[in-house]
Amino acid sequence: MLLQLRQNTGYMDDHWAAAAAGHVEAGETIFVAAQREAAEELDVRDLELDYVTVMQRTRYDEPIDERVDFFFTARSWSGEPRILEPAKCAELRWCRLDEIDALSHPVVPHEREVLLRLRTGYVPTYLSFGFTGS
Secondary structure, three states: OEEEEEOOOOOOOOOEEEOOOOOOOOOOOHHHHHHHHHHHHHOOEEEEEEEEEEEEEOOOOOOOOOEEEEEEEEEEEEOOOOOOOOOOEEEEEEOOHHHHHHOOOOEOHHHHHHHHHHHHOOOOOEEEEOOOOO
16 A cells, blocks of 8 residues: 655644545536646546545544545556655555555554455454444
8 A cells, every 4th residue: 555644734633544536626526626636746547536435524532524435446557656745744655554564653543454454364344433332
C-alpha cells in the first residue's frame, strides 16, 4: 500500500494516511473524486478502482463533524506516484499490510482499522468508528 506522512494540515499531522484522499466536489461521483484526488496529490491517472468499504466515523475528542469515508483499492494506474503537495505531505512510502505496526509514525486511527481488516482478508461493506458501542 502507498501511504503519505501528513504535515501542516491541522488534522492528524505526523500520521501515516492513505496516499490520496479528499472531498467529493459538486457533480462528482465517489469514483471520479478518488481519481481526481490521486491525480492532484500523486500525479497518477487512469486508476482502476475496487470499492472496499464505507465507514461512518466520529471522534468525540476532535473538532470534526460526523464523516462518511469511502475506501478503495487501485488495481492499476499510469504514472509514478510522487508528492505534488509538499506542504501537506512529508513523505510517501510503499509498505506491506503486515508492516503498519512497525512504521515510524502512527497510522490515522480510522484508516488503520480498515488496513487491519484488509490484512485479515475480510472487510465488511460498512464500518463505524468512534461511536459508543461500535
